[in-house]
Amino acid sequence: MSNTFGYIRVSTKDQNEARQLAALAEYQIPRSRLFIDKQSGKDFARPAYQRLLKRLKRGDVLFVKSIDRLGRNYNEILEQWRVLTKQIGADVVVIDMPLLDTRARGDDLTGTFIADLVLQILSYVAQTERENIRQRQAEGIAAAKARGVRFGREKKPLPEGFQETVVRWRQKEMTCQQALERLEVSRSYFFTHVKQLDL
Incomplete structure (x- = not known):
């Protein structure tokens, strides 16, 4: 018998996972099978995700709100997709992207091809978007510095004498x-x- 699981990741401890929990609530996943990480996807040693991988079995279904919950760049997302669907044999449902639902495809080669193609495109777009954000951030910092904006703590004056x-x-x-x-x-x-x- 297959089990349903949910995975949630928020990038920092300050972010709230409520939006992702609300999206997963519709699938009635037991709380004991919800795995939540509160750390950056850059660090793939995410403890809850690692526990999830150990519990997943062939035929189980994993729900995630969006594809970028699996990783922070193109290669990591593709690698985790491969681990989940090919190595473990679990099905993956990406709630925000109905084309990325491996449950219905069965042995349908066209369905598999479309899911893999959409995954590659979305992974590429996710990484490109992050790179663009980083570039805009760097440009913004450089522009602010050029305007004389100072970052960090103000330097204390040297002691008298x-x-x-x-x-x-x-x-x-x-x-x-x-x-x-x-x-x-x-x-x-x-x-x-x-x-x-x-x-």
Whole structure:
């Protein structure tokens, strides 16, 4: 007897899986067979997904909301599709793309061909979209930097008398420990800024 399973992945711990859970609810998958990962698809050591792969058997059916839940790039999606459908022998239903439903195809060669073709196209589009997002993000950051926008934490000003203390330390008028105590800074902070200022 075949079992139904569901797989959900959200890219960060801050994202909510409610949308994917709602899509899977219609298929009445028992909670014990729902697997949820809250981490980037870039990291394919996803614990829930790995547990799912161990539980799936030939003839079982896996439901996912969209094809990009299986991976973050073209090759990973294709590889996971191969593992699921060919190696394990499970059926896969991609809710957002009815053509990617391997249950109905049986031994139908045309159905298999169409599903594989659509999968390749969608995987390519998913990867291209991510690359475009990354490129637009990089361009946006570069444009912001050109406008003078600063990223990250604001640099704290050096403690009062920092340069004078460094000069005295270099001239051996005081020890390193005395300089640190006078400035009330850590050793790493002191040497990092000495190096940056090239004093």
